Amino acid sequence: MTRQLELTHSFNFQHPANVKLLISKFLPALAIVFLTTQVSAQETTPNILFIFTDDQSHRSVSCYPESPDWVKTPNIDSLAARGIRFANCYMGSWCMGSRATLLTGHQTYGVNSMRMQGEYPGSEYDHEKCPFWPAVFRKKGYQTAQVGKWHTGTDNGFGRDWDFQKVWNRPAFPENAGNYFKEQLIQTNGPKPVMTQGYSTDNYTKWAEEYIRGGHGKKEEKPFYLWVCYGAVHGPFTPAKRHFENYPDAKVKIPADVYPPRKGKPEYSRNKEQWVKGSNGLPVLKAGRFAGRTVTGKFIHGTDIHSLERQYNQGVLAIDEGVGKLIKALKETGQYDNTLIVFGADQGIAWGQKGFQMKLAPYDGTIRGPLIVSMPKKFPSGKVCPKPVGGADLVPTFFKAAGLELPWKMHGRDLTPLLEKPERKDWKKPLLLAHTGMSFGEDCDEVIDMNDDPIYQKQRVPWWVSLRTDRYKYIRNLLPGETEEIYDMKKDPDELVNLAMQDKHLNLLRKLRKKTISELERTDCAFARKMPAVRKP
Secondary structure, eight states: OHHHHHHHTTSOTTSHHHHHHHHHHHHHHHHHHHHHHHHHHHHHSOEEEEEEESSOOGGGSTTSTTSOTTOOOHHHHHHHHTSEEEEEEEOOSSHHHHHHHHHHSSOGGGOTTOEEOSSTTOEEOOTTTSOOTHHHHHHTTOEEEEEEEEOSOSOOOBTTTBSEEEEEETTTOGGGTTOSSSSEEEEESSSOEEEEOSOHHHHHHHHHHHHHTTOTTOOTTSOEEEEEEOOTTOTTOOOOGGGTTSOTTOOOOOOTTSSSOOTTSOHHHHSOOSEEEOTTSSEEETTSSOOSTTOOOOOSSOSBHHHHHHHHHHHHHHHHHHHHHHHHHHHHTTOGGGEEEEEEESOOOOSSGGGOSSSOSSSHHHHOBOEEEEOTTTSOSSEEEEEEEEHHHHHHHHHHHHTOOOSSOOSSOOOHHHHHOTTOSOOOOOEEEEEOTTOOGGGGSSOOOGGGOHHHHHHOOOOEEEEEOSSEEEEEEOSTTOOEEEEETTTOTTOOSOGGGSGGGHHHHHHHHHHHHHHHHHTTOTTTTOOOOOOOO
């Protein structure tokens, strides 16, 4: 190369033949340099595959010790074996709120302009007041894609937030919003819906796999962010027909607090009664149907708690198969090593814990879900992180992985230090979570009269804020004069004994109360200092 450069000094650059000779000599070398640089950039900018399920409790994933021994999720377990399993994850308290947080990086009280509007689950937002971060990824060189359930405004963001989108838009088509598992109106790259047959979990897997393998306009030269939003295992918890016979001997441990009253709890959970004792002595659903708006469906095996949990966990099996297919597609296309894979759920769901058969409430039994992060080439494998984390933490983590600056202030914290060293002891940051019913942004500046909140009217769960530390969980129920709650999650993981009711824990109560207000103020919560007065201990 040096000799060739020296020769160019004697060349007449005005002569066409000489110019042609130079191009023939140097163009191949320049091409090699360009391609090497391009490949290097692709390898250092990771893809992100975020597999997101609906109402899936951590108890339905067999690598979590709280799951029944008959539950089997081998593909999700394999992901954990090659990654980090977070033992205490709280994404949110209900479907729309969790997704709003995951699209903005904000707690629900910071999601401006988001609002319920029209027939449930109709909702709207102003994208200028409420920007979603995938648009930033698009501008910075990522190709963004979303498949599956959409539950955050009639505007699905195609062309602004997403390069490819194939979604079941529940807010846009309320009349179809109950069809979680069949006959869904699907929007593909725009607003026009097409009635689509087939089992939804399998459809979403198929479309996501096609994208990973290069379909649906995927560009090989760009890193991708793919958000796969399964509607399973939401009520009516319908499994694929191929799984109807699975788990024939399913039995679960009956929660100690399945029936009321529950000493030391706030009124709504003290007297919650969604389960009654059936003729066979087992808890059965009092209403004879699944809780939740727009949800209709049949009981497959029966109405007792064993039969219902059997049906629920059968519904997880198609998700597990989907996880296996997506990982296989990444490996067969050579993208696995450079892909950060995240598996999580919008929240868990209760099966008798505190008398519930739903989400919303601040207890582990109702909202704790799985979170597994895997990228063996970069992060350790087979580790468990006990630190409490939440949905707001994932957004800054994704930006860090992509090597991008945060576009606005986020409420969560980058989890990269925990991914690099899951067992680290110096991470002392608490996890804040808030439930503001169906209110978002400016509509949360004041704590409203709960009788004006549709969720409270139907399910009697009030607004609340919660702070989770390594050991304790503090809950402040935002009803005037209601009790606070503290649970020792090490000694009392089922949250049976409310320490806030005991005088000897008064100093702990004051300390956790102060920390909670501090976290609310850190995240610009307008009602941080205007919460209703609590009952005096």
